[in-house]
Amino acid sequence: MKKFPSIITFLLILLAIYWSFKSAMPSYESDIDLPETSFSTDRALQHVKNISQKPHAVGFPAHKEVRQYVVSELEKMGLETSIQEGYTGGDWANLTKAINIMARIKGSEKGKALLLLSHYDSSPHSSFGASDAGSGVATILEGVRAFLATNTTPKNDIIILITDAEELGLNGADLFVNKHPWAKEVGLTLNFEARGSGGPSYMLIETNGGNSKLIEEFTAANPKYPVANSLVYSIYKMLPNDTDLTVFREDGDIEGFNFAFIDDHYDYHTAQDTYERLDKKTLAHQGSYLMPLLNHFSATDLTNLKSDSDYIYFNVPFFGLVSYPFGWIWPMFALGVLLFIILLVYGFKKSVLDVKEILKGFLPLLASLIINGLIGYYSWSFLKWCYPQYQDILHGFTYNGHAYIAAFVLLSITICFWIYHKFKKVSTPNILVAPIFIWLLLCGGVALKLQGASFFIVPTMALLASFLVIINQKKPSPYLLVFLALPALWIHTPFIKMFPVGLGLKMMVATTLLTTLTFFLLLPIFGFYKKKNRLAVLSLLLFAGFMISAHFNSGFSEESAKPTSLLYVLDTDTNSAKWATYEKYLSDWTSQYLGDNKSVPENLSDNTISSKYSTGFTYVSDAPMKQIMPPTVEKTWDTIIGNNRLLEICITPNRNVNRLEVFTSNQIEKANVNNVPLSDEFLANRRRGKLVTHYITDNTPTELSLTIPKDAVLELTLYEASNDLLNNPLFTVPERPKDNIPMPFVLNDAVLITKTVKFE
Numbered sequence: 085m086k087k088f089p090s091i092i093t094f095l096l097i098l099l100a101i102y103w104s105f106k107s108a109m110p111s112y113e114s115d116i117d118l119p120e121t122s123f124s125t126d127r128a129l130q131h132v133k134n135i136s137q138k139p140h141a142v143g144f145p146a147h148k149e150v151r152q153y154v155v156s157e158l159e160k161m162g163l164e165t166s167i168q169e170g171y172t173g174g175d176w177a178n179l180t181k182a183i184n185i186m187a188r189i190k191g192s193e194k195g196k197a198l199l200l201l202s203h204y205d206s207s208p209h210s211s212f213g214a215s216d217a218g219s220g221v222a223t224i225l226e227g228v229r230a231f232l233a234t235n236t237t238p239k240n241d242i243i244i245l246i247t248d249a250e251e252l253g254l255n256g257a258d259l260f261v262n263k264h265p266w267a268k269e270v271g272l273t274l275n276f277e278a279r280g281s282g283g284p285s286y287m288l289i290e291t292n293g294g295n296s297k298l299i300e301e302f303t304a305a306n307p308k309y310p311v312a313n314s315l316v317y318s319i320y321k322m323l324p325n326d327t328d329l330t331v332f333r334e335d336g337d338i339e340g341f342n343f344a345f346i347d348d349h350y351d352y353h354t355a356q357d358t359y360e361r362l363d364k365k366t367l368a369h370q371g372s373y374l375m376p377l378l379n380h381f382s383a384t385d386l387t388n389l390k391s392d393s394d395y396i397y398f399n400v401p402f403f404g405l406v407s408y409p410f411g412w413i414w415p416m417f418a419l420g421v422l423l424f425i426i427l428l429v430y431g432f433k434k435s436v437l438d439v440k441e442i443l444k445g446f447l448p449l450l451a452s453l454i455i456n457g458l459i460g461y462y463s464w465s466f467l468k469w470c471y472p473q474y475q476d477i478l479h480g481f482t483y484n485g486h487a488y489i490a491a492f493v494l495l496s497i498t499i500c501f502w503i504y505h506k507f508k509k510v511s512t513p514n515i516l517v518a519p520i521f522i523w524l525l526l527c528g529g530v531a532l533k534l535q536g537a538s539f540f541i542v543p544t545m546a547l548l549a550s551f552l553v554i555i556n557q558k559k560p561s562p563y564l565l566v567f568l569a570l571p572a573l574w575i576h577t578p579f580i581k582m583f584p585v586g587l588g589l590k591m592m593v594a595t596t597l598l599t600t601l602t603f604f605l606l607l608p609i610f611g612f613y614k615k616k617n618r619l620a621v622l623s624l625l626l627f628a629g630f631m632i633s634a635h636f637n638s639g640f641s642e643e644s645a646k647p648t649s650l651l652y653v654l655d656t657d658t659n660s661a662k663w664a665t666y667e668k669y670l671s672d673w674t675s676q677y678l679g680d681n682k683s684v685p686e687n688l689s690d691n692t693i694s695s696k697y698s699t700g701f702t703y704v705s706d707a708p709m710k711q712i713m714p715p716t717v718e719k720t721w722d723t724i725i726g727n728n729r730l731l732e733i734c735i736t737p738n739r740n741v742n743r744l745e746v747f748t749s750n751q752i753e754k755a756n757v758n759n760v761p762l763s764d765e766f767l768a769n770r771r772r773g774k775l776v777t778h779y780i781t782d783n784t785p786t787e788l789s790l791t792i793p794k795d796a797v798l799e800l801t802l803y804e805a806s807n808d809l810l811n812n813p814l815f816t817v818p819e820r821p822k823d824n825i826p827m828p829f830v831l832n833d834a835v836l837i838t839k840t841v842k843f844e
């Protein structure tokens with residue numbers, strides 16, 4: 085094959101990859117002048133800006149300001165708002181008082197209502213909540229405004245619910261679904277969320293049953309940029325998740341669509357979740373979902389969205405969301421196997437195929453899979469070894485993470501080209517048998533274990549088609565082969581990026597393996613390339629380029645700040661105080677307190693205050709004693725009933741506090757906290773002795789009502805925290821440098837008092 089246009093086909097492949105990313109989401113252009121009846125990203129951005137002025141977690145002063153802002157914006161549209169307020173504890177005994185905001189647009193018919201959902205609280209204590217979930221609130225405010233401007237009366241009622249305390253324990257959703265009369269009238273929920281500050285917004289279904297009706301209706305609503313697939317849906321269903329919609333599904337059996345973006349994960353729950361860092365395209369993407377869905381579902385019967393059957397679905401350029409029933413999985417797989425056998429027979433008959441050559445074709449395939457698998461598997465450990473500062477980015481996605489993804493994709497391609505160059509004597513038809521075999525094997529595997537991924541059969545079918553072309557013709561059209569490679573490029577390349585973006589750089593192995601597997605699907609084209617070694621060198625150079633660029637961006641700056649953490653821990657039992665941190669790689673700022681005298685804690689870390697990643701303190705050092713008032717603990721009731729002892733204990737803060745955690749190793753039969761019963765399931769499976777976390781507003785006391793065995797002596801350990809270390813007059817901690825941010829997911833900037841109390 086002399087004149088195979090390698091360069092042109094290679095460029096076409098790059099163009100197809102570019103297009104699969106480019107076409108997934110809208111572009112942003114200033115649209116403030118759009119008519120009132122349209123969704124304007126600029127107008128929504130104004131809401132984001134107003135909401136994200138200050139951190140506004142539950143218990144913080146700006147929390148109330150944001151609530152008042154949302155209420156007044158809804159009222160400006162002529163809507164009547166109402167407030168729902170109450171304590172809930174959720175499944176994990178994260179107790180707080182949530183204050184939900186609601187409004188309702190009356191429909192013309194008496195069907196089920198459509199509910200638009202997002203939350204207005206930000207994550208404690210430093211997040212500005214621009215993306216999470218200011219973007220969601222803004223999308224709904226602007227979308228509802230545009231809808232009302234059209235003066236159409238919807239068939240269904242539209243309920244707007246902006247929940248509170250999502251970040252603490254989904255408390256607002258819990259309160260609404262379990263306590264509000266409107267919850268019974270809801271037929272479908274659209275939830276807008278964020279877990280980063282950019283990238284496409286993924287549609288995720290929440291249902292207790294099958295997804296087929298929901299997919300049919302979603303497709304009928306026809307959003308312009310659907311990004312969704314049943315593989316993510318299957319994985320999502322296997323993981324324990326925690327969005328407000330989970331409560332709607334579990335407690336209310338209400339179906340819903342989640343719209344959430346996950347890229348630039350390093351901004352999530354940090355002081356970098358700001359207006360400036362929210363990708364405008366991403367917000368436009370949220371709007372591009374809401375408007376068609378609002379129009380469709382406000383006019384569609386929502387009483388009948390449940391089904392028993394599931395669909396496979398995925399999005400591709402030009403076709404939007406493609407879906408087909410689960411029932412097709414095995415027939416399609418069987419068809420693939422059958423075609424493969426027929427083509428093998430045909431190939432042998434034509435003397436194009438040869439057993440020995442086919443077997444040789446398995447060597448480069450296995451070698452590249454093994455080498456790239458190992459590279460991917462050890463890459464994150466290796467990077468953390470080279471750059472120990474990455475250990476403090478608890479998200480697991482570094483600021484230069486995208487450069488690493490690009491680098492490891494290129495390194496995988498280098499390995500593939502290099503290995504396949506070594507086997508250039510094996511003819512393309514013979515070399516193709518191994519990839520088809522491995523892909524069919526994979527399709528069989530997912531049909532058994534991960535059915536949502538069964539659309540992998542589509543690129544595999546296209547590979548079989550290329551195989552037919554290549555057996556048939558010695559000089560096939562290169563453009564036909566590129567055309568047949570489109571399913572592989574459009575379906576797989578988004579996943580190559582998505583896995584580490586979504587699950588952290590520790591998932592790089594998914595990237596290197598998927599790159600390798602996609603390379604196999606392109607072998608009908610690459611097989612004809614004479615100079616594979618040159619492409620190996622080219623991609624190796626590009627790999628080096630990305631690694632060098634990542635190296636120069638491996639440090640910290642104002643734009644990519646180091647997460648740092650500092651706490652003052654006062655133990656009132658031993659009358660001693662310590663500085664403590666969760667940092668593994670100490671910053672200069674933290675070293676002021678934990679520099680020379682630091683030690684690895686002994687007792688502090690075992691029973692330490694709970695944190696999202698269960699990270700214990702890494703270092704502590706002695707600190708001066710400060711006059712900080714511990715909470716007052718009063719026993720208000722103590723009696724024996726039958727075989728049980730009933731105790732009522734009131735814990736009242738004596739300073740401005742944000743949260744109180746209570747631990748006990750006692751067996752607890754029943755517990756009520758501020759009149760909220762903790763579930764039996766939680767009490768039976770308490771982790772590390774935690775009884776309750778109370779996120780305190782307005783220094784409200786914590787009232788415990790506990791039932792324990794009759795003769796037991798109750799011992800409680802209290803951890804009372806305030807996030808005021810940096811502005812507490814008792815301390816003179818200097819401000820964080822601009823290239824530091826408070827470490828997210830752990831208690832931070834806190835004055836923490838520990839106290840043990842015994843009730844004989």
Ligand SMILES: [Zn+2]
Pocket residue numbers: 203216217250277278
């Ligand atoms: Zn959120």
